[in-house]
Amino acid sequence: MKLVTKRKITNKKTTKSRKKRKKGLHRKKTSVNKKKLIVVIVCAIIVLFAVGFVGKKTVSFVSNVWPNIISLKDSLTGGKVDKSNVNSDEQFDVGDEDKDTLQKKHNVFIDVGCGGYETGYVTSNIKEKDMNLKIAKKVAKKLAKEDDINVILSRQEDVYLSSDERKALAENEKAEVFVSIHMAGEKSGDASGVETIYQKDSENGSYDLAVIMQTSISAYVKAKDRGTSAYDMSVLRDNSIPAVYIQCGFLSNSSELKNLNNSKYQDELAEGIAQGILTYIDAKK
Incomplete structure (x- = not known):
């Protein structure tokens, strides 16, 4: 004796339209996310360049000025001998x-x-x-x-x-x-x-x-x-x-x-x- 499983009847037309809507929504979301990602990447690059530039200037400034600050401090306080x-x-x-x-x-x-x-x-x-x-x-x-x-x-x-x-x-x-x-x-x-x-x-x-x-x-x-x-x-x-x-x-x-x-x-x-x-x-x- 065979058991017959009832299959749920679906409206093919409705299913197709849903799929289309889903596909459309998916494409739209992907497009928006890509744009956001590009903006984030560009902003990150700008920030990195800015930090690198400022950092380079800062390192250069500190490397030149710091020894003179130490020299002045040592002169005033009798610091360690060079x-x-x-x-x-x-x-x-x-x-x-x-x-x-x-x-x-x-x-x-x-x-x-x-x-x-x-x-x-x-x-x-x-x-x-x-x-x-x-x-x-x-x-x-x-x-x-x-x-x-x-x-x-x-x-x-x-x-x-x-x-x-x-x-x-x-x-x-x-x-x-x-x-x-x-x-x-x-x-x-x-x-x-x-x-x-x-x-x-x-x-x-x-x-x-x-x-x-x-x-x-x-x-x-x-x-x-x-x-x-x-x-x-x-x-x-x-x-x-x-x-x-x-x-x-x-x-x-x-x-x-x-x-x-x-x-x-x-x-x-x-x-x-x-x-x-x-x-x-x-x-x-």
Whole structure:
């Protein structure tokens, strides 16, 4: 005996129309979802580009500014000592001078700016303290070739010295002139040139020394002549001898940084400084 299963009778016309409606709705929803997906993707790409651009600028800004912030903090708080070593190639050594200094008539004090945890301005992995030492030693080498000049450097290594220690060392060595070597830096990156600074209201011959130094340096290097300026600076203040503070250039300026990092330019700069010192000493004779 067979069981007959009743089949549900459906209206074919109705079923077809339903299928059509379903298919239509499906296509419509898919179209809308694709549009939303495209919008989301485009927005995501824009956001990623924006974040990448801002991130790149931020990283660049932080990488340049952060070391200077740390340097300032360490200077104020006596932070940890920077133990990195400066390249000592072609640098002045005490042994370069004649051992017999009794015939030396003029003591010249070259003060090497910054040192130790006081790194100074930092950019592109170049520290001001290292550049100061490199230039100062080149100046010392040139001066040491003169028979009547005895050169004293405030430091020949990466060590920290206070302004008072620098001035006291120059006085103890009975120096005739005090020349402090520095670099400069500022935010815009546009500033450039060489400037010689002397102590405001000084009456010890510092102004005359500054004028001669600036004139001499400008004659030897192709850089903007920023002239001389009078400021109140701790390393110059109450200095008993003619003293100047030379800003040899701006490390924040990419073009000038390239020059300052060039050996030939460094030699020209050192020659200008050395000749300025010799001119001042000769003028006093």
